[in-house]
Amino acid sequence: MVSLNMYRYVLLIFILMILGGCQTPSINEDVKNVKQTSINEDESEKDEQELEANSDLTIPSLSETFYDYFPIGAAIEPHQISNETSELLIKHVNMLVAENVMKPDAIQPTEGNFNWEPTDRIIEFAKEHNMEVRFHTLVWHSQVGDWFFKDEDGYPMIDEENAEKREQNKQLLLERLKTHVTTIVERYKDDISSWDVVNEVVEPQDEDGMRASEWYQITGTEYIETAFYAAREAGGPDIKLYLNDYGTDHPKKRNIIYDLVSELLEKGVPIDGIGHQTHIDIHGPTIASIMESINKFNELGLDNIITELDMSIYAWDDHQDFGNEIPLEILNKQAERYEALFHEFVENQDKISEVVFWGMADDHTWLHSFPVERTNAPLLFDFNHQPKPAFWSVVNIVRDEE
Numbered sequence: 001m002v003s004l005n006m007y008r009y010v011l012l013i014f015i016l017m018i019l020g021g022c023q024t025p026s027i028n029e030d031v032k033n034v035k036q037t038s039i040n041e042d043e044s045e046k047d048e049q050e051l052e053a054n055s056d057l058t059i060p061s062l063s064e065t066f067y068d069y070f071p072i073g074a075a076i077e078p079h080q081i082s083n084e085t086s087e088l089l090i091k092h093v094n095m096l097v098a099e100n101v102m103k104p105d106a107i108q109p110t111e112g113n114f115n116w117e118p119t120d121r122i123i124e125f126a127k128e129h130n131m132e133v134r135f136h137t138l139v140w141h142s143q144v145g146d147w148f149f150k151d152e153d154g155y156p157m158i159d160e161e162n163a164e165k166r167e168q169n170k171q172l173l174l175e176r177l178k179t180h181v182t183t184i185v186e187r188y189k190d191d192i193s194s195w196d197v198v199n200e201v202v203e204p205q206d207e208d209g210m211r212a213s214e215w216y217q218i219t220g221t222e223y224i225e226t227a228f229y230a231a232r233e234a235g236g237p238d239i240k241l242y243l244n245d246y247g248t249d250h251p252k253k254r255n256i257i258y259d260l261v262s263e264l265l266e267k268g269v270p271i272d273g274i275g276h277q278t279h280i281d282i283h284g285p286t287i288a289s290i291m292e293s294i295n296k297f298n299e300l301g302l303d304n305i306i307t308e309l310d311m312s313i314y315a316w317d318d319h320q321d322f323g324n325e326i327p328l329e330i331l332n333k334q335a336e337r338y339e340a341l342f343h344e345f346v347e348n349q350d351k352i353s354e355v356v357f358w359g360m361a362d363d364h365t366w367l368h369s370f371p372v373e374r375t376n377a378p379l380l381f382d383f384n385h386q387p388k389p390a391f392w393s394v395v396n397i398v399r400d401e402e
Contacts (some may be wrong), residue, residue, distance in 0.1 A: 028059045042196075059387055062092040062380070067396045071132060073356035075099040075308065078118045080364070081125040088360050088385055089129075096126050096309075097134040097356055099366075103145040104137075108180055111147050116187070123191050134356065135188065136307070137196040137244060138181050139227045141213030148176055149214045157218050170219050170377045177223055185234035194354065196237070196244040196275055196307065199225050202256050209256035221260070225269050232270040244275030244307055249289040258296060265300070273303030279358065281312035282334045291344050298351040306345070308358040310378035311337060312367055321374035331377070335389035338380070342394045361385050 009188055044364055060224035063072045073095030080086065089096070101118035108114050126133045149157050157169040185195070201224060204213035210216050215223040224243075231241050247253050274297045278290065294304045305376060313330050314320065322330070345352055359365045368376055377383075380391040 010144065011129075036313065040271045045363070059091075060395050060396065060399070062391075063094040064354070066346075067094075069346055069398070070352055071354050073097055073132075073354060074360045075182040075356065075358045076122065076137075077101070077364075078121045078359065080343065080360070081121065084385065085360055085364070086125075088381060089131075093131065093307055093357075093360070095132040095134060095354060095356060096122055097185045098122055099358070100143070102131045102137065103140060104148075104180065106143070107184065109145055111145075111176070114183065119188070119330060123188070127191075131215040132194070132376050134194040135184075135192045135196060136308075136355070138184065138231065139177065139197060139215070139223065140199040141182050141211055142200075148173060148180075149218070158214055164223060166218075170222070173215075173218050174226050177226055181227050182201050185231050189235040189239055193238065194240050194305070195231060195242065195269075197231050197241045198224050199244045200246065201243070202253055202260065204250075204252045204256060209253075209258075221264075224260075225264065225267070228264075228269045228271060232340040236391070240272040240303065241270055242273045242275040242303075242305060242307075244277065245273055246277040246279055246308075248274065248276045248287045248293045251289075254293050254296060258300070261297075261302070271302065273297075273305060273353070275307035277308040277358075278306050279308060279310055279312075280337075281315055282330065282337050283315045287337075287340050287344055290341070291348065294348060294351050303356045304352050305356070306352060307354075309355060310358045310367065312376055312378050314374075314376065319372050319374070323375050326375075326377055331389050334377075335393040338390040339393035339397060342397050346397055348389055 001357060029094060041302065066072050071094050074089060074093045075097045076085070076089065077099050078101060098119060101111050101115075101122070106115060107119065124135055125131075151157050151160065151169050152172065157166075157173060160166045160169055168307075168336055181197075200215070201211055201213075202209060206212040206277055210221065219226075228241055231239070235241075235341070243257070245253070245257060248257060257274070261274070264271060274293075276290070277329060286289070313322065313334060345355060357379060359379050361383070362379050363379040363383045363385070365378055368374065377388075380388055380394060382388050
């Protein structure tokens with residue numbers, strides 16, 4: 001039996017330990033465990049930060065992946081070269097084209113007044129990062145200043161009924177066009193080798209299959225000839241000159257373009273190739289129809305470029321909106337379509353010299369407002385600039401062959 005004095009002695013020792021700042025072994029162990037947990041959490045957080053910082057290293061570069069096949073390009077606005085999009089551009093593309101600032105109304109808003117600064121910025125960025133530049137576009141029926149089509153008295157040329165005055169107006173318009181083309185090409189011929197000279201000149205629903213623009217109503221097809229001749233004269237033999245259009249996969253439109261270009265080539269008009277915009281969706285057109293056009297124009301001895309590639313997640317006549325919750329099956333279907341398309345591009349690399357996306361990531365695309373306002377996701381990178389299933393399906397075509 002333990003004596004009362006022994007109890008008192010143990011109690012006294014315990015009190016002295018507390019007063020002396022000592023801790024029991026169990027308390028020390030708890031503190032140690034807390035400290036170790038904190039250290040582990042800090043290390044885990046550090047590892048996550050390092051992983052996040054280095055995760056981009058595991059994503060292959062698009063342009064490097066397809067380096068042996070064709071350049072990969074993207075359409076941009078100038079502000080994107082100074083925001084977060086620039087990181088994607090630097091890593092993934094080796095060609096740039098302006099989405100809007102090279103178009104006629106942007107680069108020459110009024111006669112004789114050229115706005116060079118936005119295009120100059122893009123070219124400077126491209127040079128800094130060893131990228132090529134395309135020009136889009138010298139001539140278009142849209143986004144063009146009204147002043148082109150006003151007579152010397154300021155009246156619309158299209159309204160003139162007097163035959164002699166109409167001829168004078170035609171010559172005035174062609175002279176303005178030649179000056180426009182010559183001035184731009186002379187400035188950029190050493191920086192830009194690939195040029196969309198005319199854009200969307202064919203429309204199967206219009207008379208003769210030619211788009212009934214003011215260009216065509218006033219000059220016939222002479223404006224097309226004038227633009228190509230002026231570009232060649234100003235730029236020399238080394239720049240490449242293209243006729244660019246959408247829907248080139250459609251048989252009727254394809255044939256009209258083919259006949260037009262064949263006739264122009266017979267006249268000696270210096271056309272080097274066809275630009276296929278390739279605004280498609282996850283439902284159509286067929287990949288086979290796209291390649292039929294590539295092959296058809298290749299038979300004419302012409303180069304082919306994919307100039308404005310994107311793939312809507314909606315059919316043309318489908319006006320629904322997935323919002324921010326795009327179903328996975330839709331993204332997977334898009335990935336399958338992109339894979340099939342790029343497989344054909346790679347197999348036909350001898351007929352296709354460039355592949356250019358109309359945008360870089362889903363946070364910036366014209367399809368958010370066309371044909372209706374809604375959320376679209378037509379590109380290889382998502383709203384947060386992360387690779388989508390479509391990205392991996394495309395790069396794996398080449399990686400699987402290595």
